[in-house]
Amino acid sequence: MDKKIRSLQYGELEKLLEGIERPGRYVGNEAGISSKGPGWLADMGRGVLVCLAFPDIYEVGMPNLGLQILYDIINGYPCFSAERAYAPWIDFEERLRRTKTALFSLENRIFLDSFDLIGFSLQHELLYTNTLNMLDIGGIEVISGKRGPDAPLVCAGGPAVVNPGPMSRFMDFMVVGDGEEIIIELLKLLQKHKYGDGNKGAFLKDIAKLDGVYVPSEYRFFFYNDGKIKKIEPPLKVKKAVIKDLDSFRIVTRPVIPGIKTVHDRYEVEIMRGCPRGCRFCQAGYIYRPVRKRKAEKLVEQSIEGLANTGYEEISFLSLSASDYSELDSLLKGILEEMKGKNLSISLPSLRLDSFSIGIAELINQGRRPGLTFAPEAGSQRMRDIIKKNITERQIMECIDIAFGSGWEKIKLYFMIGLPGEKEEDILEIAELIKRIAWRARKAMPRSKLKRFYINVSINVFIPKPFTPFQWTAQDAPERFEEKIHLILKNISARYINISWSNPDISRIECALSRGDIRMGKAIEDAWKKGARFDNWNELFNRDAWIDSFKINKIPVEFFTSRKYDTGEILPWDIVDIGIKKRIFLAGYNKALELINIDSQIK
Amino acid sequence: MEIKFRFKFLKEGSSKYLSHLDVISVMTRALRRAGIALKYTEGFNQRPKLSFGPPVPLGIESRAEYCDITVVEDMTDEEFASRANESLIGGIRISAVKQFSGRPASLMSIIDIIDYSIYIGSSYPGREKSLEIIDSACSIVDFKGSIHDTGAGKKSKDGKFWVIKLSGFAGTSENMGMKVFRPVQFVEKFKEIVLYYGLDIERVVKEEAYSLKEGEKLTPFEVL
Incomplete structure (x- = not known):
């Protein structure tokens, strides 16, 4: 060695x-x-x-x-x-x-x-x-x-x-x-x-x-003829490594500071690991559990030290859901107090928008009005219930009223398409919700600012991920995604609404890779040999390399994407104990299915 | 209390790969790390009051970058330089500082001439040959009229290089009807010429920047 x-x-x-x-x-x-x-x-x-x-x-x-x-x-x-x-x-x-x-x-x-x-x-x-x-x-x-x-x-x-x-x-x-x-x-x-x-x-x-x-x-993995896993030897699971107390490790107070501009050029501090929400599509919401918080008092002290060591003018407090960090108020006030007159700006990328957090946003922006970010994820309440995104349209609109009434002029919205149980009405509801938000925001704004009003909409393709209640669900075929995106575009024409969407072909590869097993390795190797790299860069994505590679390795992509996995089958990731029992995921899955079925019975 | 400093800094070694925008944030962060209280602009988007001279293009080293800054604490020239230098990254170093008062014309608007050294990886090829090489370089159409002074050059102190010095017109010269010298493009063409003679360019350095006053070359410190 x-x-x-x-x-x-x-x-x-x-x-x-x-x-x-x-x-x-x-x-x-x-x-x-x-x-x-x-x-x-x-x-x-x-x-x-x-x-x-x-x-x-x-x-x-x-x-x-x-x-x-x-x-x-x-x-x-x-x-x-x-x-x-x-x-x-x-x-x-x-x-x-x-x-x-x-x-x-x-x-x-x-x-x-x-x-x-x-x-x-x-x-x-x-x-x-x-x-x-x-x-x-x-x-x-x-x-x-x-x-x-x-x-x-x-x-x-x-x-x-x-x-x-x-x-x-x-x-x-x-x-x-x-x-x-x-x-x-x-x-x-x-x-x-x-x-x-x-x-x-x-x-x-x-x-x-x-x-x-x-x-x-x-x-060693053994397979049935139909491609499903027969057994994994030895049957011992690998238990996820977990640190109990985040505060037993100080935050990084001397990070490497890039010389050239990066995508997020600021001092980053993790305030909480894990997310208590459990949205059914969100892998991060499960794999980083349990929820662990750093103490605000220590965060203030260590962050001040880090800011002095780095010279950064912006600090970003990272977590999966800043609104669920119980000491947010004292953290922000503590930092602002200590850094008074030193030109610090604060960002909270995962702030969930509600009337409370608009107050927080005003506090940290001190007069500036960057864009607001909002992730309803689905257009209809039915769909938001199915994915367990606990937010109502009324809450969204209250938030819009306050924000646009107090100086905000830009907003970014995130939606997801291809979710389990999704119907055409749900897609149309996305377009309707965007229009209603735009209308509401424009009504709340002072007339002088209307010219500057802008909505950015980002539409992502749903990818079922391991260790989520939706891990068993099927992914829509790329053609279906294109139809759905087209349907949204057809129903929105305002020039102040800009819509972008993720490439369904890329999302399909991501789905196959994330739900794949050991046989996927050879396909990754061959795709790379055929020139695939930077697969998440739209302009470099090499679709043919992947399709050829799946073909020569006799891997049917549908098996890992459009197929609904059996709740009884051995999953490739069953080898890992993520700290949450399979029956918890199954309960979430069944609850979602129940919501999907209730709705179809009424109709 | 407010003090204005004009300072000169080096941008050597791998720091030559930083763009001007990168240098602005590297400098700002270093000064903040040094705990120097900077004066900020007013308004929502507050920036520290740093105003640079014409920046050296990416890829070329410099011994003469200039910047004006306002600090809001009491300190001497030496203190400012030593505190800043302790925080700066490799290759960037403040080499001279001068306090000033009033509102002199901006660095960007006063630099008329910039001197460069080109290190060629060979000892002096002889006067005749070197003049021939330089003549062919200076007669490249694109650069005619943008270089106003050059010599046959001489050996570097260690004898390893043949060094050519040349003076080019800076951005302000356009107002005087002169052509602006573009060092990156020049070096690219010049490289072809020296390669033809079996030589290669090893290093290009911006040596000094000057303001022209009644025909006299003054450094940014001398104009204050």
Whole structure:
């Protein structure tokens, strides 16, 4: 396991970057870097070198808080060092491949194959091909079984591995749940084996016993002829890793600060993990449970420290539902009091809109009026009941009245189509609701502002996800989505309403990947070999690569998308114990079905 | 209490890959980290009062970026520079500071001439040949009239490079009927020429910026 560390010289990097778009992505000239320097690397002692990899471009990956948390924790240990790597954009990939230069980390420009461990943060399934691509450009064999004893260990964590099946072909192990504690346990065991028996297999056997760790080579899947899973051996579930008390880990007060502009360029602070709401379509609403809150008092103190260390002018309080954070008021007032006169702006991305939160919005915006964001998700009350989105039209309208009466002029609405039990009336109701909101907002606004009024509507395609009550439901076919989008567009014509929607073909691939099993691995590999990468970028999405790949691997996409899974069948993700019993999901599913049926009986 | 500083800073090494907009936020955050109380503009969208001179294009290093700033606390020139430098990222460093008062013309509007050094990866090729190379570069149609002064160049101190200095007209020159010098495009064309002679460009550095006053070249500090 011990080997020489190779890296790229700065002069060579300069030559590689000639004519490359946004070269700042690749140079790592950032404040807040905490990985160890060249001196440590030259004489590591019993050191372990980790690469935290994010399979999207720098601007998208940098704001990811999970990666910053792990980076901060690992680099707090004298014997461990973590560096970062992001996916190169296509121009730089081409340059690296043409010059036969391996992908390298940002800090010390270490080639990926020189690390002991590479850990990918997988935020969604459409990053799978980028993951293979980064390994490949990094000079690492993508299939775990083919990697030699000197190759780095490769692992992944994040919401796109709660169903570990599809990436099992490529990962030595995957981590399900909170990473804060498990990462250090893993690194200590890695250190023991690296400087002990030097045996990767022995290391994997050791960590397979830990909560949160899934080692694919320890499991075997058996299938029926119809494609369903017959059994999983051994039948032991991997229990999600959970930290009990968020406050036992301080927030990151010295994050890495990007030199170039990123998608969310601000100081990010997690105030609560988990969501108490349980909307039936929402995976995040279940997999991050239990709900754990940080204390406002500590948050104020630590955030002030972080703001002083970073110099950021904006702080963003992250959670899945800020309105459910009980100490929101004292948190905001505490921060505003401490930062008086220091030009701080605050953002609360997950604020649920109601009359109370408009007050909060006014408090944090202090006169400014950015756009309001609102997610009714469905147009009809019937549909909102089915998905358990607990908001009524009356609440929405009250909120619109207050907001537009007190200076707001822009709003963004989120809807979802293809939900279980959805009928044409429900789609038409989306268009009607948008129009009613527009009418109500325009009525509440001062006339002088009418010219500036604007609604952005974002329509997403429903994807049934593992560990939700809707995990068994079928996804609509792409043609159906197109009809539904068309129906909404046909019924809305106002120039101040701008509608955008997600690509149904991409959502279909995402659905197949998220509900897939170990057989999906070969299809991911072949799609990547045929050129698929950056699958969530509309202009780069390579539909043919995926369709060809499914075809040659004899994987019927419908089996994982348009098929309603049996509630009795073994699900690919049954291997993971997410902390919520299957009967809870089933109860939610049955409740939804009941609501769907009641309605059809009345009609 | 308000103090106005004009400061000069370096943008060297990999910081040359930051765009001007990036430099604005890198500088602002560094000054905030340093705990320097900055004066902000009024209104809803409050920005710190930073006003930069014409920025060096992305990809070129600089030893002469300029910026004016207003702080709302009492401090000396040296204190301002040392506190800021402790917080700045690699490659960006404040090299000189001067306090001023009143409302002088903006940096953007006074810079008429910018000097560059081009380091060519070879020792001096001889006077005749070097003049030939420079002549062919300066006669590229696109740049005619935008470069007003250049020499055959000389060896760098360590003897590793042949350094050419040239002065180009900056944005203000358009008003005087001159053509603006575009260093990035120039280097691209010039590279072709030096490659033809078997040489290569190693480094391009913006050396100094000047204001022209009655035919005299004055630095942004000298005009204050």
